[in-house]
Amino acid sequence: MSTASVNILTLNLKINGRDYCVSCSPDASLSSVLRDNIGLSGTKEGCGSGECGCCTVLLDSKSVKSCITPAFRAEGAEVITIEGLSSPVHPLHPVQEAFVEAGAIQCGFCTPGFVLSAYSLLKEIPNPDEQDIKNGLSGNICRCTGYETIFKAVQLAAEKLNSSEREARE
């Protein structure tokens, strides 16, 4: 860019494999751009200040809290939201399947954030123990489930991902 001051930014973003061009103010958060400019409302905004993790998305495969991520930080990076995790062939990603099977969803508001945090954790640690899971999900808050079923869902997701990887290798 340049050293000229600007009040409105034009950003070229790559979200779930698609290119978007959006205009926003410099202090616009990534979550507001995803929801209001692009219409991807799967990303939830809970506290809006980085506490609850409902707004978690992946920025270059790493989980971040999109409500406190400036939208311009996503320029040049690959953003994945909950909508980008599934595909036409697999309507639910194995992590999402595990959440359904383990009954880790009640009201569902925090679920997109938990699913993406779990996805990011399993990318970094394919076989997490209970402490790894607790640490990996410590940035997400659920007020319904009591977390136990969520931890079970992540263990189940790890098994699913590892077995599908084994099958792919064989």
Place this chain on the structure above:
Amino acid sequence: MNYFKPESLDEYFNCIEKSEGFVRPLAGGADIMHRLKKKFLKKDGLTLIDINVLSDLKELEERDGELRIGALTKLSRLQEFLAGKAGYNLLHTALGSSACSQIRHQGTVGGHLAGCLPGSHLFPVLLLHEARIEIVSPGGMREVDLDTLQKQPYHNNLKKNELISALILPALPAKKSYYWGEGERKGFCFAPFVLGWSFSEEAGLRIAGGNLPRGAVRFRVLEEKLAGSFVPLIDCLKEEFHFQEKQGNPLSEYQKTLLYRFMKVIKDKGEIK
């Protein structure tokens, strides 16, 4: 609100010169976005300077037995880099309990230091390391001890045209070291107290704590009194509390109790007399 995105340090300093009002360099952005949303920062008259493309600030290397950690190094990258590295395990542990994975993926070392966060898990451990920071300005570069950076929580001693370029981190030559954060830190909820302790023949006894009224400190009175003396622990602590109070940095009753408990555990292990 104004926004600049300089591509070099020279351009950065040009932007600073042009800007009036409150100017904030922005790296990961988590802290500034949080403060804007909570209205701790006013948008009117605010200038944000996006420094993410300044590649000079991204290097992470070992130099003369020390680590030079570029200010734009992500906390999660530093955590990966320090895994299993001798002399840095205490810092690795502190990073693991600092905030949450999302914030560590986003937050940078420079932003964390410049923010002078009161409940930082890293500051006390960095003080044990006797870390230094490298500061760039149009006049050149200088190095200062990390503890001179803190003015008070959320405020640093940097001048308007100064920028942290790197953290210089000597290894902690500790045979034994402990780290303890009271309470779990999640998101932006701070631990009420963070304590670090290390001992080695060459470096002696080092004790540091965080989240005091003026930020993190080394408890130097306690270190001195405990090193090789037979003064009862409780008297050493009283002198340290008195010293900190005189410095305008009083510990709360809760923090005093926690420091006593921490030191008592170390004493019961036979690490101090």
